[in-house]
Amino acid sequence: MALLETRDLTKEFGGLRALDGVTIGxxxxxxxxxxxxxxxxxSTLINVITGLLEPTAGEIRYDGTDVVDLSPYEITQLGIGRSFQTASIFPELTVRENVEVASFATEHDSFSVNFLRRRDSYDAVRDRTDEILETIELEDVAGNDAESLPYGDKRRLEVAIGLAxxxxxxxxxxxxxxMSPGETRMTVSLIDDLIEEWGMTIFxxxxxxxxxxDVSDRIFTLHEGRVIARGAPEEIRDDPAVREAYLGGEEV
Ligand SMILES: Nc1ncnc2c1ncn2[C@@H]1O[C@H](COP(=O)(O)OP(=O)(O)OP(=O)(O)O)[C@@H](O)[C@H]1O
Ligand SMILES: [Mg+2]
Structure with missing residues (x-):
């Protein structure tokens, strides 16, 4: 059974059909x-799967569970995470504090004084934060304010917050x-680590x-809300429908 499956997923914004019968696994x-x-x-597909938007029609199952009516928080608790946008970083907290806040919030729906008092809970959060900062290669700047980070490091902090x-x-x-070419290379190697060392599934x-x-096992191509091609990278690279979608039918 696929870990994640959507069936005939549709999302309309007023008269606009942003997703039109998307079935993927x-x-x-x-x-x-x-x-x-x-x-x-x-982005609409991600937002619908992670519960930020409600689908107009269709099914989403994660590990066999129907997640369509769940809140974003409940979906996160099931094990679906996302790398957040820069807006979710607290600029005046340190890099470490940003990861810890996300990690605490995962342990509990809201901040609970009782939870924070429990030494073993704090230790678990601290250990997880250490591991994440090391993977993301931000341990050297862990004590710096998040707002002081260069752009590429801020983007990796978003990934760190997602991992928390x-x-x-x-x-x-x-x-x-x-990102600069160097920052992109770092991000690609981070993605490799998440798959190989953390055993993660990545979308x-x-x-x-x-x-x-370079990194994909399989690729889905969307065009006007519909999946027009799916397959291994070498199949997608030469797919005429994909070329047409990107180039608007121009000869290449
Ligand atoms: N909240 C919203 N309200 C109304 N229309 C929306 C909303 N979000 C997205 N759309 C529309 O849905 C369509 C799909 O947008 P979406 O952001 O999912 O595209 P995308 O593939 O992520 O594009 P990009 O590559 O530019 O990020 C667009 O026409 C967009 O204007
Ligand atoms: Mg987008």
Missing amino acids: VERGELVSLIGPNGSGK TDPDLMFMDEPTAG LVEHDMDVVF
Whole structure:
């Protein structure tokens, strides 16, 4: 059984059908990428699966559980995480504190004084934070204010905050956007570590095709809310429908 499955997933915004019958499956331990032109529905698909948006129709099952009516918090508790946008970073907290806050919030729905008093709970959060900061290569700047970080480090802190919720499946929406080639390489190696060392399943939305073709086990292509192609990187690379979607039918 696939870890994550959607069936005929549809999302309408007023008259606009942003997702139109999306049926996909993601196996445990896989890295799948979702590509498609701007506005094709990629972020909407992530937002619907993670519970930020309610689907208009269709099914979503995670590890056999129907998650359509669950809140984002409940979905996180099941093991679905996401790399958050920069807006979710607390700029005046340190790098370490940002990860700890996310980690505490995962242990408990809201901050509970009783929880914070429990030494073993705090130890668990601290150990998890250490492990995450090491993986993400931010341990040297753990005590710095988050706002002082360079752009690439801020983006990795978003991934760290996502990891603090202890996910089995992680969504990453354009993790290399705006990065220098060096920062992109670091992010790719981080993604490799998450798969190989953390045993994670990753669902990546990414515009950098070199990254997509390098890291993906399988690729889904969305166009106007529909999956127009799916397969291994070498199958997608030469798929005429994919070329047409990106190039608007121009000869290449
Ligand atoms: N909250 C919303 N309300 C209304 N329309 C929306 C909303 N979110 C997305 N849309 C519309 O749905 C369509 C799909 O948008 P979405 O953001 O999912 O695309 P995308 O594939 O992530 O694009 P990009 O590559 O630019 O990030 C677009 O036409 C967009 O304008
Ligand atoms: Mg998007």
